[in-house]
Amino acid sequence: MNRDLLRLYAITDRHCLKQSSTSEAEALAMAVEQAILGGATMVQFREKELTGARLEQDARAVQAICRKHGVPFIMNNDVALAQKLDADGVHVGQSDLPAAEARRLLGPAKIIGVTARTVAEAQAAEAAGADYLGSGAVFGTSTKLDAKTMPLETFRAITASVQIPVVAIGGISAANAGTLKSHGAAGLAVVSSLFGAADITEAARTLRAIADEVVADR
Numbered sequence: 001m002n003r004d005l006l007r008l009y010a011i012t013d014r015h016c017l018k019q020s021s022t023s024e025a026e027a028l029a030m031a032v033e034q035a036i037l038g039g040a041t042m043v044q045f046r047e048k049e050l051t052g053a054r055l056e057q058d059a060r061a062v063q064a065i066c067r068k069h070g071v072p073f074i075m076n077n078d079v080a081l082a083q084k085l086d087a088d089g090v091h092v093g094q095s096d097l098p099a100a101e102a103r104r105l106l107g108p109a110k111i112i113g114v115t116a117r118t119v120a121e122a123q124a125a126e127a128a129g130a131d132y133l134g135s136g137a138v139f140g141t142s143t144k145l146d147a148k149t150m151p152l153e154t155f156r157a158i159t160a161s162v163q164i165p166v167v168a169i170g171g172i173s174a175a176n177a178g179t180l181k182s183h184g185a186a187g188l189a190v191v192s193s194l195f196g197a198a199d200i201t202e203a204a205r206t207l208r209a210i211a212d213e214v215v216a217d218r
Contacts, residue, residue: 001164001165004041005041005042006041006042006132006167007039007041007186008041008042008187008188008190009043009134009167009188010032010040010042010043010044010189010194011043011046011076011169011191012028012062013046013047013191014047014195016192017031017196024058025057025058025061026061029061029062029064031195032065032066033065033068033069034201034204036069036071036204037069037201038203038204038205038208039204039205039207039208039209040071041187041208042071042074043062043071043073043074044091044113045058045059045062045073045075045076046091047076055078055081056081059075059081059087060085066088072111073085073088074087074088074089074090074111074113075087075090076091077090077091077093077097078090079092079101079102082110083105087110088110088111089113090102090110090111090113091113091115091134092112092113092114092115093115094114094115094116094117099114099128099130100128103128103129111132112129112130112131113130113131113132114128115133115134115135116133116158116166117135117136117148117150118154119157119158122135122158122161122166123161123162125162126162126164130164131164131165132166132167132186133164133165133167134166134167134169134189135155135159135167135168135169136170136189137150137169137170137171138150138155138168138169138171138172138180139171139173140170140171149170150170152179155168155184156184159184159185159186160184165186165187166185167188168180168185168187168188168189172188172189172190173193174193174206174207174210177210177211178210180214181213181214185214186215187211187215188210188214190207193207
């Protein structure tokens, strides 16, 4: 896949948003658009508390914004909904549907991302047909309670062990992202430091500039 699409990988979390006078769905869609206008290159819809019709409705709203701006829309975990929406791809974890099965269901044209926290997981995902990996939590995280901090040496070992691009995730902010230079990252996956910002577009601009530096030094 085009590595540049992973440069600033925005992952949604409505709980990070500042209070808004609009509905949650409208606020999230607006926040995604602000992130894209600031330089986000890919969007993953990850709203784990939503199910059924509400999940689909909100996903469609965010997908419409992504299509408007030509930015790939990735569903988190839910391959069936990704199929239904004709999403650009799906991201699966180690306990979700296997990458090989996701590839079989979605076909060769869709983007398949896989979470990998070890070299063995990374190599297995690549062999199963993953297009990219998400690895971390490189700086810890408050959005996934079960995520353990990954030493940067481990992240570097993962990026060196595979040919597909690897995105760093977990507690990334403007204050620490530069630390990822020379560790092989293809991009930065960001949640709270983007969607929790008072000015999402400006936060995206700052993070994108740092991401460009980090990736240039891979």
